[in-house]
Amino acid sequence: MDMSWWRKRTVETRVKRARSLLHRYHDVDDEYDGLTVNPYVGCSHRCVYCYATFEWKGDFHDIVDVKINAAEVLVRELAMLKRRFVEPVFLSTVTDPYQPIEGVYRLTRRIVEVLQSRGIPYYIFTKSASITRDLDLHARYRDRCAIVWSLTTLDEGIKRLLEPGASAARGVLEAMRRFSEADVPVGINIDPVIPGLTDGRGRLEELVERAADSGARFVYNGVLRLREDIWERFRELLIEEGLTEAYQRLVQLYFRDGRRAGPYRVPPRDYQEDISRRVRKTSKKRGLYYGIPVGEGELIAPAERWRIKPLTCYMQQG
Ligand code: SF4
Known part of the structure; x- marks a missing residue:
């Protein structure tokens, strides 16, 4: 493997025409x-x-x-939907909708405009601060959308190693503050927490505190799952960067104490529970909801506070 793969910055763009766009998904725990x-x-x-x-x-x-024709395909698919009610749409499950190329093609913006025109709620998941460009767009729809930043650490050095193309943590927090000031529901997903790199005593707690200071209303977390190709990249990165302790910690937790879960290796349950307990505790201290407002059940209690109504409230128009 090319040892410098994670430092590569040039990305090739391929313009394609999509045949379909709106899909069902299952989260990782089904x-x-x-x-x-x-x-x-x-x-x-x-x-x-x-x-x-x-x-x-x-x-x-x-x-x-x-997917250059994404907005047009979405209009067509929504017009063909037989149901009167729709769930919130999740942008996106397998890409970052606000990665740099969005600045050129604005597909996410056009998709959001289509969803808004049909009264459909949505969630944006991103690692990017560039979403601020569309602040007005989301702010006018603040009672039917939520923005979730995937923010794994405040340590900018570690962040650059782990997510070299994503925005710096300070940029994300600043973007969150601006959305929060516009009364858009915002939160963070600390996922994945990475043993030996981002889980240090006090680090997760500080991350939750800083998110709360920046206007977050909800926080959630997940722990790294390793599968072969991920481990291959991780191992090379850690070795090249001389992060020996983190390397040993991952070997210990995933390959000695951990277990297999489908195609992934996961750390022991008590490690995962301890991480969740720490994040939950600080969230509670700061009055944040622990979870992502995605499931219908989760929406019911906080709906009024967030002004996101249960998903079945949104009847398609037109
Ligand atoms: S994990 Fe990172 S690289 Fe993969 S889709 Fe999400 S933001 Fe992009």
């Missing part, structure tokens, strides 16, 4: 399924732990397919 739209296939954020290189395509980080 706890929730819903609707998703992916305007791109591929992502230049180049996260070392990205699952998509295996799930979707090996060159996921190097070639970004642009």
Whole structure:
């Protein structure tokens, strides 16, 4: 393997015409399924732990397919939907909708405009601060959308190693503050927490505190899952960067104490529970909701506070 793959910055763009856009998805624990739209296939954020290189395509980080007719396909698919009610749409499950190429093609923006025109709620998941460009767009729809930043660490050095193409943590927090000031529901997903790199005592707690200071209303977390190709990248990165302790910690937790869960290796349950307990505790202290407002059940209690109504409230118009 090319030892410098994670430092590569040039990304090839391939313009394509999509045949379909609106798809169902299942989350990693199969706890929730819903609707998703992916305007791109591929992502230049180049996260070392990205699952998509295996799930979707090996060159996921190097070639970004642009679904140039995405908005038109979505209009057509929504017009054909037989149901009167729709779930919120998740942008996106297998790409970052605000990766740099969005600045050129604006597909996410056009998709959001289509969803808004049909009264459909949506969630944006991103690692990018460039979403601020569309602040007005989302702010006018603040009672039917939520923005979730995937923010794994405040340590900019570690962040650059793990997610070299993504925005700096300070940029994300600043973007979150601006959305929060515009009364858009915002939160963070600390996922994945990476043993030996981002899980240090006090680090997760500080991350939750800083998110709360920046206007977050909800926080959630997940722990790294390793599959072969991810481990291959991770191992090389850690060795080249001389992060021996982190390397040993991952070997210990995943290969000695951990277990297999489907195609992934996961750390012991008590490690995962301890991480969740720490994040939950600080969230509670700061009055944040612990979870992502995706499932119908989760929406019910906080709906009024967030002004996101239960998903069945949204009847399609037109
Ligand atoms: S932002 Fe998401 S899709 Fe993009 S490289 Fe990172 S993990 Fe993969």
